Amino acid sequence: MVNETVQTLTIAGTDSGGGAGVMADIKTMQMRHVFSAAVIVAVTAQNTIGVQDFMPIPKKLIDEQFASVADDLKIRACKTGMLADVATVEAVVENLKKYDLGTLTVDPVMVAKGGAHLLSEDAIKTVREQLLPLADILTPNLPEAEELTGLKIANKDQMIDAAKKLQDLGVKNVLIKGGHQTESKESADFILLESGKSFWVSSPRIDTVRTHGTGDTLSSCITAEIAKGADVETAIRIGKKYVQATIANGIQVGHGHGPLNHWATFEGDGE
Ligand SMILES: Nc1ncnc2c1ncn2[C@@H]1O[C@H](COP(=O)(O)OP(=O)(O)O)[C@@H](O)[C@H]1O
Ligand SMILES: Cc1ncc(COP(=O)(O)O)c(N)n1
Numbered sequence: 001m002v003n004e005t006v007q008t009l010t011i012a013g014t015d016s017g018g019g020a021g022v023m024a025d026i027k028t029m030q031m032r033h034v035f036s037a038a039v040i041v042a043v044t045a046q047n048t049i050g051v052q053d054f055m056p057i058p059k060k061l062i063d064e065q066f067a068s069v070a071d072d073l074k075i076r077a078c079k080t081g082m083l084a085d086v087a088t089v090e091a092v093v094e095n096l097k098k099y100d101l102g103t104l105t106v107d108p109v110m111v112a113k114g115g116a117h118l119l120s121e122d123a124i125k126t127v128r129e130q131l132l133p134l135a136d137i138l139t140p141n142l143p144e145a146e147e148l149t150g151l152k153i154a155n156k157d158q159m160i161d162a163a164k165k166l167q168d169l170g171v172k173n174v175l176i177k178g179g180h181q182t183e184s185k186e187s188a189d190f191i192l193l194e195s196g197k198s199f200w201v202s203s204p205r206i207d208t209v210r211t212h213g214t215g216d217t218l219s220s221c222i223t224a225e226i227a228k229g230a231d232v233e234t235a236i237r238i239g240k241k242y243v244q245a246t247i248a249n250g251i252q253v254g255h256g257h258g259p260l261n262h263w264a265t266f267e268g269d270g271e
Helices: 021-031 059-072 086-098 123-134 142-149 156-168 214-227 232-248
Strands: 007-013 035-046 051-056 075-080 103-106 173-176 186-192 198-204
Touching: 007 021, 007 214, 021 035, 021 214, 035 059, 035 086, 059 086, 075 214, 086 123, 103 123, 103 214, 123 142, 142 156, 156 173, 156 186, 156 198, 186 232, 198 232, 214 232
Parallel strands: 007 035, 007 075, 075 103
Antiparallel strands: 035 051, 173 186, 186 198
């Protein structure tokens, strides 16, 4: 008998410009050799210059997408991205509790690189109180970690403090992304695992505006590796190498925050 193909799920918003959201997730998962399904919770009119408009999907259609996926596919790992507003976060939480969709990575997307808000202000509390306790892995960037913890994060010690506070909120494994520390020569992410083990993954900061979708790509790669059987630490280390390669080997698309090169490969990659 043929082995069942490894299946993953992204629960997020679309990006008409092709660089972030569900589009980045599916490209990443394809490159990491897992099958990816998608529950669309918001549609954005977006390009590399900015987000021109977006609309959340009604709860009924979110519920139906979850049911369609869960009734037929065997999802080993899933991730959330843009969740738009309170009603959408609540709909996603309800469905994540209802179905077994494997290991959950939560990328708590709040503001796009261009500055547009992809999560309403009042929904941050809903994410903190209802979604975080379900997360196996949480991957906030620095502003998102500040919003979720209420802490100011201006240095490495404060990244460590924030990770501890996020674990106190019920998250098992925390990865705080350092991509927004633009004054640093390194792009260093801090990881605090469920076991209490902690470590940094660091790479040289690449001086480019072509970083649209970095967070989506990292969390999708982690989701794919987990689905294939990697432990959390290994999945994160592979994710960091992949996202670095996608930034370093840039492609030329659009006039603003350009997308990543999802075709990129890195040394020592098994795929
Ligand atoms: N200019 C850059 N050079 C190298 N790595 C980067 C750069 N910008 C972001 N990264 C890396 O990309 C990943 C996503 O980080 P970040 O951009 O902070 O997330 P988000 O897209 O959620 O804002 C992290 O691993 C981070 O270290
Ligand atoms: C639908 C959607 N999801 C996520 C992001 C965040 O990506 P980035 O922070 O790189 O702009 C985005 N811009 N659009």
